[in-house]
Amino acid sequence: MTTDPTKTTSANRPRRDVLGLAAWTMGAAGAGLAAWPFIASLGPGAEARALATIDVDLTPVAEGQAITVVWRGKPVFIRHRTEAEISAARAVALEDLPSPEPDDTRVRRAQWLVVLGVCPHLGCVLQGQRDGEPRGDYGGWFCSCHGSHFDESGRVRAGPSPSNLPVPPHDFRDDGTLVIG
Amino acid sequence: MENADRTRGLLGWIDRRWPIISFLRGELVDYPQPRNLNYWWSFGFLSGTALLVLIVSGVFLAMHYTPHADFAFASVQRIVRDVPYGWLIRPLHAHAASLFFAVVYIHTFRGLYYGSYKAPREVLWSLGVALLALMIPTAFMGYVLPWGQMSYWAATVVTSMVTAVPVVGEDVVAYIRGGYEVGNPTLARFYALHFFLPFVIAAVAAAHVWALHAQRSNNPLGIEVQDSRDVIPFHPFFTIQDMLALAGFLLVLAGFVFFAPDLLTPAENFQPADPLSTPHLIVPEWYLLPFYAMLKAIPFKILGIVAMLGAILVLFAMPWLDRSPVRSARFRPIYRVLFWILVADCVLLAYAGTQPAEGVPLLLARIGTAYYFAHFLVLVPAIAVFERPRALPQSISAAIMERRASRRRRSHA
Numbered sequence: 001m002t003t004d005p006t007k008t009t010s011a012n013r014p015r016r017d018v019l020g021l022a023a024w025t026m027g028a029a030g031a032g033l034a035a036w037p038f039i040a041s042l043g044p045g046a047e048a049r050a051l052a053t054i055d056v057d058l059t060p061v062a063e064g065q066a067i068t069v070v071w072r073g074k075p076v077f078i079r080h081r082t083e084a085e086i087s088a089a090r091a092v093a094l095e096d097l098p099s100p101e102p103d104d105t106r107v108r109r110a111q112w113l114v115v116l117g118v119c120p121h122l123g124c125v126l127q128g129q130r131d132g133e134p135r136g137d138y139g140g141w142f143c144s145c146h147g148s149h150f151d152e153s154g155r156v157r158a159g160p161s162p163s164n165l166p167v168p169p170h171d172f173r174d175d176g177t178l179v180i181g
Numbered sequence: 182m183e184n185a186d187r188t189r190g191l192l193g194w195i196d197r198r199w200p201i202i203s204f205l206r207g208e209l210v211d212y213p214q215p216r217n218l219n220y221w222w223s224f225g226f227l228s229g230t231a232l233l234v235l236i237v238s239g240v241f242l243a244m245h246y247t248p249h250a251d252f253a254f255a256s257v258q259r260i261v262r263d264v265p266y267g268w269l270i271r272p273l274h275a276h277a278a279s280l281f282f283a284v285v286y287i288h289t290f291r292g293l294y295y296g297s298y299k300a301p302r303e304v305l306w307s308l309g310v311a312l313l314a315l316m317i318p319t320a321f322m323g324y325v326l327p328w329g330q331m332s333y334w335a336a337t338v339v340t341s342m343v344t345a346v347p348v349v350g351e352d353v354v355a356y357i358r359g360g361y362e363v364g365n366p367t368l369a370r371f372y373a374l375h376f377f378l379p380f381v382i383a384a385v386a387a388a389h390v391w392a393l394h395a396q397r398s399n400n401p402l403g404i405e406v407q408d409s410r411d412v413i414p415f416h417p418f419f420t421i422q423d424m425l426a427l428a429g430f431l432l433v434l435a436g437f438v439f440f441a442p443d444l445l446t447p448a449e450n451f452q453p454a455d456p457l458s459t460p461h462l463i464v465p466e467w468y469l470l471p472f473y474a475m476l477k478a479i480p481f482k483i484l485g486i487v488a489m490l491g492a493i494l495v496l497f498a499m500p501w502l503d504r505s506p507v508r509s510a511r512f513r514p515i516y517r518v519l520f521w522i523l524v525a526d527c528v529l530l531a532y533a534g535t536q537p538a539e540g541v542p543l544l545l546a547r548i549g550t551a552y553y554f555a556h557f558l559v560l561v562p563a564i565a566v567f568e569r570p571r572a573l574p575q576s577i578s579a580a581i582m583e584r585r586a587s588r589r590r591r592s593h594a
């Protein structure tokens with residue numbers, strides 16, 4: 001008697017199942033691996049990654065002054081804080097903050113505050129960097145889009161912003177050089 | 182709807198409303214194939230796969246490419262240097278295009294060898310030739326996009342051909358280029374067409390497979406399927422045969438992409454387009470060389486272009502040029518020899534295409550061109566009259582039984 005090898009019978013079923021499962025698994029693994037480079041190609045390119053870390057020369061920034069630099073396409077506010085601003089930021093009771101965070105956890109060196117200058121509410125760039133711009137009721141920045149106020153530590157004090165201004169990863173290479181990213 | 186009842190659960194519910202599962206099962210699983218199909222019948226599937234690889238890799242390239250004369254070259258350099266895995270995706274696209282032509286040419290020669298163009302498959306064949314005719318301009322326009330020296334001058338040379346058209350030629354060229362010279366408008370329209378045409382190709386390929394499924398496959402013996410003993414279901418035997426062919430195809434593709442990524446980029450194309458300096462020798466990609474040789478072979482511009490177009494158009498006429506009632510070259514002693522001479526002729530033309538149009542290569546190009554047309558227009562119609570075909574087997578299954586029997590006899594002896 002001959003059996004038709006193309007038909008599944010009770011005798012060859014377990015073997016068929018194993019072979020089928022193995023084939024599908026290999027196929028799925030191959031498809032997944034083939035998709036990898038295509039998905040990866042959608043990420044930031046080498047030229048963007050090269051700018052993911054920037055050096056900022058702080059020597060020209062005098063006490064009381066602020067500068068704005070661009071890091072990953074976003075404005076970063078760097079403020080050289082005065083003694084008065086530092087002590088004001090540290091004097092606030094944490095209970096009074098909508099989003100409690102002590103000032104010393106937000107800075108690496110007390111006189112240098114480094115925050116993203118974009119309102120956490122809906123992404124507007126904040127006012128208060130340049131002379132003559134409103135700094136809000138708490139000595140920091142003000143969002144003219146929806147009226148959030150930020151203090152000398154970049155913490156939200158009033159308005160719809162759900163959180164404090166994020167502090168980007170940063171460090172000091174030496175006294176005059178800040179590294180962001 | 183006996184088929185629909187075989188699917189249960191959610192898929193069955195969908196299938197009773199939109200019989201997609203039954204359709205796929207009918208066309209891809211239960212579909213009766215002649216049981217004697219060999220691996221040359223995998224090349225249609227490989228062509229479709231190559232087209233899919235091209236469309237996927239092309240869409241991803243398009244996300245990073247800038248179709249502007251000032252930025253195109255730099256954007257392609259950025260793809261291979263800065264875009265994650267761009268070094269992989271760009272050569273993948275270029276080599277997939279090259280292998281697309283390779284498998285489609287093999288697929289076409291398979292049809293010529295086994296007489297697959299004959300009744301009742303004339304429309305299927307014509308749709309195939311139309312696919313070839315669409316692939317050539319698509320590939321050419323893709324070649325222009327990197328906007329290197331070879332891209333630019335290939336675009337100049339090819340668009341200049343149109344000037345051969347009497348009276349209106351000069352004006353038409355300006356409309357093709359969008360200017361008096363190849364320039365930014367040319368690049369922009371080539372990009373639009375290069376993006377668009379592959380979807381036309383995919384649609385025509387679908388029509389091609391539809392026409393195939395209406396007539397079903399020819400087979401290496403070229404005789405009709407007679408009863409159920411001559412066929413087996415497509416799945417699992419031919420799915421597995423096609424998967425094995427696919428594995429081989431992907432291995433070759435990966436070999437080129439990983440070990441010779443720049444093989445298809447001539448040195449000139451690493452230089453940005455320069456409208457004031459022409460490379461010494463302008464050579465197209467290998468898959469267009471035979472056509473290019475025909476162009477160079479003929480001293481009259483207009484005739485050279487007619488020959489180039491004619492080389493494709495003559496294929497449309499093949500079902501009517503070949504009057505022999507026998508399909509497969511296996512049973513046609515003279516046609517089989519002519520077939521291999523034609524293959525050699527195309528290789529010869531390709532070689533002549535790489536050479537400057539002078540001396541011996543020019544002579545070879547002329548002989549090759551003349552022979553190409555003589556094959557289709559003179560030899561094929563003529564031999565159909567006096568060739569004595571060998572006896573055809575009674576049926577596919579009878580031929581298989583006969584072969585098994587003779588193998589057994591031999592192993593006993």
Ligand code: HEM
Pocket residue numbers: 221222223224225226228229230232285288289292295297298302305306308309310312313382386389390393397398399400496
């Ligand atoms: C985009 C390009 C093409 C694709 C995707 C494609 C796809 C296919 C597929 C999947 C098959 C069935 C499998 C097989 O027999 O190999 C097939 C059959 C066929 N194709 Fe194509 N094809 C293409 C181009 C062409 C060209 C350029 C020609 C001829 C000039 C052609 C002529 C035929 C013929 C005659 C058959 C039936 C063969 C037979 O049953 O013996 N195809 N094609």
